[in-house]
Amino acid sequence: MTVEREPKVDRATRRKRVLIELLDPLPDARPLDMDHVRTLAESIRDHGLLQPIAVVEHHSRYLIGIGNHRAAAHQFLGKTAVEADIWPADTTREEILLRSIHENHVRVDESFETTLSRIHTLMAAHGVGFREAAKRGKFRKSHLSKIETVLKRLKPKALACLQEHKLGVSIAYAIARGSDDEDTQIEWIKQNAAGKMNRSAIEKASKAKPCRMKTVTLSTTIDDVAFTVTLPKEFDYERLKDRIRGLSSKVGLQAKRNTPIDLLPRFLDAEESA
Incomplete structure (x- = not known):
């Protein structure tokens, strides 16, 4: 009988200061939110770094597993190094996701695609269904409800467009609730990704949109x-x-x-x- 090995999340790490110039984001890392970076920079300047970032050894450099915004905040402050937990070079993407979930649960500013990836990783790791995986990941009920609404109401092409532009759960929820029309959903996604239509504008447009449905x-x-x-x-x-x-x-x-x-x-x- 073959026994499936669960991804490890407790592998030994070591901590040291790492030069910021040696840090690289993961290929699918969510884009930096500069407002969040500035807020973090103010906190780090006043109180110091409360929680180190986590990185994976990658040849002579490091991939940021957790803490991309914290690293950017250090760079924003003109610092040359940041305290980091060093994970082994063979740490898998799945292990990074699991560690990230256990460290920070749900990040409200992450992309919808990454949020789904977290839940699916927990499903595979623990052999449970969608809701149980979200429960183990300590997803808030309100957050999970939004995710399920998006999956039920967003049309297939709109969902693909949402993932392509790496939009977050809150904006995806506003779009899914605002219209059942696939073309409208896609247009709002593109407008938001281009910075031309925020969540308030989408909610306003959805209320103003005349009801043509049968x-x-x-x-x-x-x-x-x-x-x-x-x-x-x-x-x-x-x-x-x-x-x-x-x-x-x-x-x-x-x-x-x-x-x-x-x-x-x-x-x-x-x-x-x-």
Whole structure:
């Protein structure tokens, strides 16, 4: 019987100061956010480096496994070296991802593609499903919910475009929620990547966008209560059930408040307009 070896995340390391000129980012490292670099630089200047970066030996140089922004902040401050944990030269990309997850959990500024890669790495390492892997990686429930929304609502070509431009989870979520049209999703992704459309602009555009979708009206009677529901034609059952759960939650809230049932429509309308 063949036993699959789990990636190691506790291999011995040594710590030393490394010349910044000898550091290189990983080939698929997310682009530097200069606002974040400047913020880190201020913190390092005032308080010092609280956590060393981690690098992998690569011939006579080093690849930055964790801490690309910290290294850039040192360079921004005019420093020539940075304290680093040195990982062995044979450290794999999978091991780097696992170490990064355990060190820093979820980074809100990383790309959607990298976030997925982290979850998939945990799935493979522990032999678990998507949600359990995210749980082991200590992903926040709200963050995981956004990831799942993007995977459900973003069209295939738009998802590929998102990964190509290395956009983050928050902007991907805004785009996925803002439109079901693939061409619109792709256009917003390109506009954001070019710096011409931020998240607020996308959210504003999604609200201003006229509704051209076809609808379906469902009418049914349960016991002595008649229901009529109008929904977009492309809705799937999961989205319909999600909306019904939302309505149930709102009705439950009014029940706790002992709102007279004949006034229920007025209170529900007030919640929608609030």
